[in-house]
Amino acid sequence: MTFREALNWGKEKLQHAGIPEYDLDAWLLLEHVSGLSRAMYFVRDREEMEESCREQYEEAIRKRESRVPLQHITGVQEFMGYEFHVNEHVLIPRQDTEILVEEADRAADDTGAKRILDVCTGSGCILLSLLKMNENRTGTGSDLSEPALKMAEENRRLLEIPEERAAFVQSDLFERIEGTYDMIVSNPPYIRTEEIRKLQEEVRLHDPYGALDGKEDGLYFYRRIISEAGGYFEHQGTLLFEIGYDQAEDVKRLMEEAGYSQIYVKKDLAGLDRVVGGVYNKARENEEELTNV
Structure with missing residues (x-):
């Protein structure tokens, strides 16, 4: 079988299986196993493949x-221009989440935030991208899953970020988090339990269930993070979430009730609500407590 014959065979198989981007996936898998670039393929396409x-x-x-995801086969996914290793223990980084990173990077520059906490870090793609974008930042990533944290550590080494700049902690949200931060970011599980069965097979069967399930109304982790995050800001800090397309009003309300101000929503490239952010001010909280007394 030549490289050309193999590629055509792969396209035909994936098309018949109903894979939407069958031609691209067939090529990427050929590139993965052979190491051929596009340019080299057209030079060698009629050569016989080694067995x-x-x-x-x-x-x-x-x-x-x-329906095993392409990224689980190749073991890699590009995110924010960086290459991350992934496996079945972490949520595959998605383009939608780049909106959160871009917004967090902008907010960190505007406020001078240097210490960042990434709750539900998974592969570490959010935290590590933010640290790569500015070498003066340090941060911590927390996750309940030990296998996910091993992948995050692998990505830290892959991106050559020193250990003293990025720590990963096995923790149920803030349970084992120490110290204070200037910014907290999170892409928590936010899909309603009943909706998970409707997702495409690549997600429903292969992404870790715990990284998807936001419980009955999808807001379980937002409630917990919002109620606890204020204790991990030294004075004033920024909290940023990725959200589902229909969750902006609920998350905004939860943040308002918890004392956050300057709350705003950022849309993604499809025009859907994707990020909610706000500012927490401990001085303001203390003033309100004194007023209530």
Whole structure:
């Protein structure tokens, strides 16, 4: 089988399996197992594939046919221009989440935030991207999943971020978090439990369930994070969330009730609500407590 024949075979298999971007996925899997660039492919497309390479490609196509995500087969996903390693223990970084990182980067520059806490860090893509974007920042990522934290540590090493700049802690949200931060960011589980069964197979069957399930109304983790986050700001700090397209008003209300100000919503490229942010001021909280007394 030549490289050209293999690619055409892969496209046909994935198209028949109903994979939406079958032609792109077939190419990316061929590139992954062979190491061929686009340019080299057109030079060598009529060459015979080595048997081991052909077998790897056939196995990769079979996995993709069965709806294993492309990124779980290749083990990598690009995010914010950086390459991250991923596996079945972490949520695959998505383009939607880049909106959160871009907004957090802007807010950190505007406020001078240097210490960042990433709650529900998963692969570490949010925190590590923010640290790569500004070498003066340090941060902590928390996650309940030990396998996810191992992947985050692997990504820290992959991106060559020193250990003293990025720490990862196994913690149920803030349970084992120490110290204070200038900014807290989170892409928590926010899908309503009943909605998970309606997701595409790649997500429903292969992303970690715990990274998806936001409980009955999808707001469980927002409630917990918002109610506890204020205790981890030294004076004034910024809290930023990724949200589902229909959750902006609920999350804004929760933040308002908890004493946040300057609350705003940022839309994604599709025009859907994607990020909610706000500012917490401990001095203001103390004033309100004294007034109530």
